[in-house]
Amino acid sequence: MSSAQQKPKAKRDTKRLILDICERYLMQWGYNVFSYHHIADELGVKNAAIHYHFRTKSDLAVAVLLRYRARFIRWTQTVEALPPQAQLDAYMRLSLNFVLNQRVGVLVTLGTEYNTLPEPLQEQVKLLQDEIFTWFAALLERGRSSGDFLFNGTAHAMASLIATTMLGSQLLGRVRGIGPFEEVVEQVHLIVGMKRNSP
Amino acid sequence: MSSAQQKPKAKRDTKRLILDICERYLMQWGYNVFSYHHIADELGVKNAAIHYHFRTKSDLAVAVLLRYRARFIRWTQTVEALPPQAQLDAYMRLSLNFVLNQRVGVLVTLGTEYNTLPEPLQEQVKLLQDEIFTWFAALLERGRSSGDFLFNGTAHAMASLIATTMLGSQLLGRVRGIGPFEEVVEQVHLIVGMKRNSP
DNA sequence: CCTCATACTTACCTATTAGTCAGTAAGTTC
């Protein structure tokens, strides 16, 4: 490849690329498996270049999670006008896409590794989990009030059940493929009283 | 010859102890984090002693999973005479005890790490997942036939939903403690129609 | 007593890890 190492006008946004690659590793492998060398190799730079942008591995992962959470919050805003069923479906479609891309949500990998994570990263995992579970509880509550959902127990409990189900079903999907994952999604529809003959 | 081959001495059953320690690490940390040195230190022996009993790390983990699966099968036999609700409760109590002991089931850690595992270990993860999900489906099927459970959808789908919920709720429990875990367990009771007026 | 198997230890190997530090080329600012 004779690409003349020129550094053209638009400087490569290395920092953002590092975050992207790290995020992908977190979803495919988790925190403990990937290394700075993996990222550096992919970018065609040296190990030390990653340390220049993020002093430690923990700092890098924390930065990924901050961005991840902010993106989730923006996402909830883009769907908040939709009917409750559509919002629930949209969320499940996010998880579906993870599984299709051989990934799982970071809460799956980092939740599993929780005991082995540096403290600042544990903090971020908690914050993200809070964000997602709180959003879920509010959605279930509104959906029941509006008559879109129908279930027993508190909305909070049902939210916890569905949110954990989505975590677990990603593990199932990772091992067994998309079919079993979709079976679970279908059953979630039933337990919240959706699926009223809608095409 | 036909004599009872008694153990000449209560020699330390190192092989079994290695399996025990490895199993604990798998449930606390997963496969990629622990090392032979961790196990050796705990036993007060050298690294190479572990290699003597299990040639590779993969061999060791496979041996743990074989034992784990056999134990699960024995467990299902000990509860098979109980009513369906009691069996479901007993299973959920197993998960509860994991969480109380800062562990999660091996399907949680190894499912998460699945893409990074050596092939023979992936195989064992699949076999264990099969065993557990199949048992769950049979339980739900019997429970519905007998009128103990009440739910919509196929027993297979409901089994997948509950089994994945138990996986996910262990992740929740690991991060947030036992309270949120128990909330999910309670909600599982509701969605299979247990808890009909019973306190 | 000799031989053998068991259950290790000692010593070592190569690869990889996160992280450091000094140096430098290419802008940017004054």
Place this chain on the structure above:
DNA sequence: GAACTTACTGACTAATAGGTAAGTATGAGG
């Protein structure tokens, strides 16, 4: 054009990883 900043490279470290080979202490069986 000097001073400063940005974005790296190259060379290194100490620790740890999984794994191997050769040697050794112990005890059982013949």
